[in-house]
Amino acid sequence: MTLPARNLLAEEASPYLKQHSDNPVHWRGWSPDALAEAKELGRPILLSIGYAACHWCHVMAHESFENDAVAAVMNRLFVNIKVDREERPDIDQIYMAALHAMGEQGGWPLTMFLTPDGKPFWGGTYFPREARYGRPGFVQVLEAVDKAWREKQESLGQSADALTTHVEQRLAGAKGKAVLDRGTLADLAGRIEGMVDGDLGGLRGAPKFPNAPFMHSLWLSWLREGQTAHRDAVLISLEKMLAGGIYDHVGGGLSRYSTDAEWLVPHFEKMLYDNAQLIRMCNWAFAATGNELFRKRIEETVAWLLREMRVEGGAFAASLDADSEGEEGLFYTWSGEEVEAALGADSARFFQYFEFAAPHGWEGKPIIRQSEAQQRQGISEDAQLAALKAKLLAARENRVRPGRDAKALTDWNGLMIAALAEAGRSFGRADWVDAAVKAFAHIVEASKDGRLPHSMLGDKKLFPALSSDYAAMTNAAIALFEATGSSAYMDHARQFIDRLDRWHQDPEKTGYYLTASDSVDVPIRIRGDVDEAIPSATGQIVEALVRLSSLTGDHDLWAKAWTTAEHAMGRAAQQAYGQAGIINACALALEPLKLVIIDKLDSSSLLVPVANRSSDPRRVDVVLPIGTEANQPLLPGGVLPPTDKPGAWFCSGQTCLPAVTDAGELERLLRRE
Known part of the structure; x- marks a missing residue:
């Protein structure tokens, strides 16, 4: 299938892609149709990956992608595909790993050259239009890649096959489990x-x-x-x-x-x-x-x-640009x-x-x-x-404001919702908790057939969600449960894990893939083990499973958390970097802390304020009013604490300390004094 010989980005949901919709380059979004076009034409793919707030992405766009002469070379020699790395971190991670495997420094814009079937054979990051900074000019690069493709296609194809196999083993492989x-x-x-x-x-x-x-x-x-x-x-x-x-x-x-x-x-x-x-x-x-x-x-x-940063409906935008009026930092x-x-x-x-x-x-x-x-x-x-x-x-x-990438990304919103809920608890800011509640509701209401979107921009939604989306929203739901006491958030958390299992779990049930099983346009289905600026998808999943199993006392969920953690650690042990998120989450699995408080939920409460101001990333808290008819096991072993008087039970793993009724004693306990 040959797509129209023009730029096709105008209908995309991503603000970053829309920024390039007026380029003379015949851009396509990443899609099965774009990949099919490359195969039909027998042309290599020029893949350009960036994001809306990226300064050097703007520089390369102004220098090269907006230039008619450069665009003419790109259109003649390649099928040109633009990707927003925030919309498609699965695609970005594959080709960034390929660049690293070539011995190159990573970064954005990521510029990769692929065989018509999507396998990488060469790449880099920013290329100036004219040769400078010790880097060749972009047109020189384009013509050199084309010449190599025409004259050495067989050897380039072999190199691409080997590189793809290497990336697949690194990002998608199973390395066994570790204690x-x-x-x-x-x-x-x-x-x-x-x-x-x-x-x-x-x-x-x-x-x-x-x-x-x-x-x-x-x-x-x-x-x-x-x-x-x-x-x-x-x-x-x-x-x-x-x-x-x-x-x-x-x-x-x-x-x-x-x-x-x-x-x-x-x-x-x-x-x-x-x-x-x-x-x-x-x-x-x-x-x-x-x-x-x-x-x-x-x-x-x-x-x-x-x-x-709030968008209509209550969720939060992805980013603000570095530039305004063509100058970085001017605002x-x-x-x-x-x-x-x-x-x-x-x-x-x-x-x-x-x-x-x-x-x-x-x-x-x-x-x-x-x-x-x-x-x-x-x-x-x-x-x-x-x-x-x-x-x-x-x-x-x-002043003229920097551009805002107004798409709402589910996993990033999950991180912010959890942060707002936690800080709202700590500082008694009900308005912050309310903002978190509204953002959470906005994202959940955007679901289709019970599945979360990965990205939203107005009425446009990108489905299906990634595993990082379900993990981040599970952790957000738990934080909102802690902040509000509403069991509805626990129901949401369970539903998110159900969707994660349905669409992302591997056949051996040892872990999860970043992309869903019905994603049809990924060349490699990767695990999502590597940290970027945020913890990896796998790290967030382990944390979510540990927290939810600790809160609910669900033994099957705990077994799943432990299995996932062991296999994640097994893979992490084979990698040189980017595994802190997994290690941090596995530390939670080794020592899950739980605090159950029975108290008055008004200004006379003595124990709840102590818990709220003693924030600890290892701990999950359950707060119930005196007289609650608890209908679920709250302490390890399925023990229900008495609810007729104030008390706090602090548990580490399967061991709980005796009940504490004095606020000062609870504070000393939580501070491990």
């Missing part, structure tokens, strides 16, 4: 500690990413083993990034990463998942330290989320004159709390950051500083 061992997390945390920048936080060197799965490993190590150095590494990392330019000091929220080692110059895109994980980490940090910095940054980030940076115009006589006071930085090579306006002393002063004098920031925010609202 879950407490030492695995300790070993990982020790190796991460060795990579941490003791002065600046994060991992040493540049660029600097928040790397939430690694920070989670360190935090769990402290909670389990008492490694205070690991706790301090997380706290230093948070404090440094929250003082740097990677954090939006005017409007709240974290950018994707900093290009330098000091958290100063970010790529200014803001991703939903980074900020979900920031809220969770700051919540844990506040529970451990009482440092008001973490509370304030949570409040600011949630305010940004509710102000700028977020300030000149001294602009600050003075916005604040007038108060501008001098503003510079008591902040400083400008413009490092070598940065061509934009200065970037706002804080020194450690200014950060402490800003928190202690929050009321005065908040008024100044409100004026700057109002002035910034008059």
Whole structure:
């Protein structure tokens, strides 16, 4: 089947793909029809993968994809397919793994050349239109690939077959199971500690990413083993990034990463998942330290989320772009004159709390950051500083805004829903919990035939969901159950696991595939074991199974969780990197913690506030009002706690401590004092 000789992206749901719908390139979306066209024509495929907030994706688009001469070469030599990596992480992970197997550095835009049957034989990331940065010009690349294809098609095909087999073994293979061992997390945390920048936080060197799965490993190590150095590494990392330019000091929220080692110059895109994980980490940090910095940054980030990221219906958009008016960071940076115009006589006071930085090579306006002393002063004098920031925010609202990728991704929303529910509990913010409830309902109501979508943009929905979607929404449902006490969320969680089993479980019932069994356009059905900026799909699945089985006391579900964890660890043991999410989740399986509280659910409650402010990522909480007729086993062994008086039962695995009735004693217990 030969598709029309024109750009076909106008009808796609992805804002990223729509950004390319006016290109002179004859783009196709990833589909069986596009793959069939390549086979019919006998042409190689040029696959370009990116996302809406990607700065270098925009650069390559402006330089090459919007250029008639470049497009003419692409259209003559290749079948050109565009993919939004956020819509199709399954496709992205396959070809990114292929690029890594070629010994190349990964990143986006991902530019891959495939045989007509979709097997990769060469690729790279960003290519400039003209040769520079030590890289060949894009037209040179296109013509060289075409020449190689025409003259060495047989050998390229053999190489593509071998590369595809390698990727399949790495991403889809079964490696047996491994015994879950407490030492695995300790070993990982020790190796991460060795990579941490003791002065600046994060991992040493540049660029600097928040790397939430690694920070989670360190935090769990402290909670389990008492490694205070690991706790301090997380706290230093948070404090440094929250003082740097990677954090939006005017409007709240974290950018994707900093290009330098000091958290100063970010790529200014803001991703939903980074900020979900920031809220969770700051919540844990506040529970451990009482440092008001973490509370304030949570409040600011949630305010940004509710102000700028909600889409119609209540779910949350995927990202905000780095660029506006063709310039990276223009929306977020300030000149001294602009600050003075916005604040007038108060501008001098503003510079008591902040400083400008413009490092070598940065061509934009200065970037706002804080020194450690200014950060402490800003928190202690929050009321005065908040008024100044409100004026700057109002002035910034008059600027041309960065583009927003308004598609709602189910797994990313699941992460944010859980973060909002947890923070709402901790800080008594019913409005945050309500926002989480609305987002959850929006996504569930979009289901079709009982199956979740992966992505939504208005009336357009992308089905079927990925395994990461069901896992993230299961964890979100559990967080909402903890925050609201509504058993409806437990029903949702069970339904999500049922769908996960139906559409994603492998035939041996040892784990799950990322794509559903009825997905017809994936060249390889991968597991989803590798972390990216968020924990892997497999890590999230193990966590969801452990939490749900712990809450319900369902022995069959627990057996499934343990089997999945053992086989996930077996595969993780064969990989060199990207397995922190699996190891963290398996640590939960080794030591699932459960807290059951019977108490008055009003202002006279003494035990519930203690649990709410003692956030622990290992623990699941069940809160019931006095007098409840419990209809399910709540303690290990199917034991029902008495419900005629206040009490708290803290359980680790199958062992529960004696009931606690004193709030101070419960606080000491939860803090492991």
